[in-house]
Amino acid sequence: MTVTTPSVPVHRALPAGFAWGAATAAYQIEGAVTEGGRTPSIWDTFSHTPGKTENGDTGDTAVDHYHRFRDDVRLMADLGLTTYRFSLAWPRIQPTGRGPASQAGLDFYRALTDELLSHGITPVATLYHWDLPQELEDAGGWPHRDTAHRFAEYTALAAEALGDRISTWTTLNEPWCSAFLGYGSGVHAPGRTDPADALKAAHHLNLGHGLAVGALRAALPGASRIAVSLNLHAVRPLSDHPDDLEAARRIDAVGNRVFTSPMFKGRYDEDLLKDTAHVVRWEELVHDGDLAEISRPIDLLGLNYYNPTVVSSAENAKNLARHDGHGDSPHSPWPGSEDVAFHRANDDLTAMGWPIDPTGLSDTLTALHREFGLPLLVTENGAAFEDVLDADGAVHDPERIRYLESHLGAVADAIEAGADVRGYYLWSLMDNFEWAYGYGKRFGIVHVDYATQKRTPKSSARWYSQVIRRGGLA
Helix, strand or coil: CECCCCCCCCCCECCCCCEEEEECCHHHHCCCCCCCCCCCEHHHHHHCCCCCCHHHCCCCCCCCHHHHHHHHHHHHHHHCCCEEEEECCHHHHCHHHCCCCCHHHHHHHHHHHHHHHHCCCEEEEEEECCCCEHHHHHCCCCCCCHHHHHHHHHHHHHHHHHCCCCCEEEEEECHHHHHHHHHHHCCCCCCCCCHHHHHHHHHHHHHHHHHHHHHHHHHCCCCCEEEEEECCCCEEECCCCHHHHHHHHHHHHHHHHHHHHHHHHCCCCHHHHHHCCCCCCHHHHCCCCHHHHHCCCCCEEEEECCCCEEEECHHHCCCCCECCCCCCCCCCCCCCCCCCEEECCCCCECCCCCECCCHHHHHHHHHHHHHHCCCEEEEEECCCECCCCCCCCCCCCHHHHHHHHHHHHHHHHHHHCCCCEEEEEEECCECCCCHHHCCCCECCCEEEECCCCEEEECHHHHHHHHHHHHCECC
16 A cells, blocks of 8 residues: 555553463574474574574574473563464474474463463464474475465364364464565565566465365354454655656565455456566466455455655666665565665664654554454564663663653554554563574564573563553553
């Protein structure tokens, strides 16, 4: 969706019953990559490949959540979280991506969810947060149609085992990153750089989502809720020049509508098909019945938001430097739109180099409400800063507090404008393995000393705890 009219956040309380949470992902926190029958994922392979991550960092140990989850849940309870969004590791539940479930893997998630429930914290499970079993990648990965069917099989195993404990399920987290960073620019696992494979992966992720929705509906109690989490780009043209408006349209198509239109409208938009017709043969890729499968109804739409995306035509840019926030690569993650130029929205940057602009969050939430009418969750929002322990062992992070306050204000803005926003999941609960950036970027409201695994709540954690206890910013 193209956003052109920023709004000004109004800070106030959030509605009663609003879900206050934090989020994590399995490979970023669990560690224990060879325990309980778990087999390698594409991120194990990628992170162990020289030159793929900063300092050669891997998730082998991460923050050892696999062994420390009970302490981590007590920390969540101390902060007052009412809900926790985490991901299930596919190769921990279904080693190699085929065959029966690992009871050891399921037992870990049973114990985790039981611990959460015993502390009054509602578990929200994400089925896929990028850790495809390596054996499925070796067989073709997401560009291969069979992977979508293997995902549905894994989904059924997880839902049948954990559906009595978990009532809210998310199929995919940020499929745009899985497809276009994993198979297009190569900055994420599995590190492939083929634009046709990126588009094939996008379609098969869509198909996997639809098949997973069907598997969840068949296995879960009727009151369960199903969601997907999309990192939709708040696209803004650099100017009202027709060429810049065209650049924004193209990025909206391959950055947003490649997922939202098939999922919620049962189609791929004609402009996307035209933009990418020279890259992939859609008439061969999309089989009869695929779009009906992909567009199965869901109950909630999750939005992951960090910053807006400002674009122009190449002719209206000083250079073609790609400030799209998605890592450095000579290969573009934007098939069919490789000549679009990207610009930072402003110079108020996080440690990731991402501009801070909460208006993109409020505008995107209101746009989603107008277009799709679904209940919404902010399933990720947060920022990395240069956090350090002071002499007293404390971490003061006023920049993060300002970031979170302004973005929660943007959520309140969207609710005031009519959007049905049900909850907010701060990214992230703890510092962790930040994918290709390794351990150099800290997003957590809890500091982790990676040498000792000591957890230290930052000032932002205490601030967020107070916000939760009073039900908002007022």
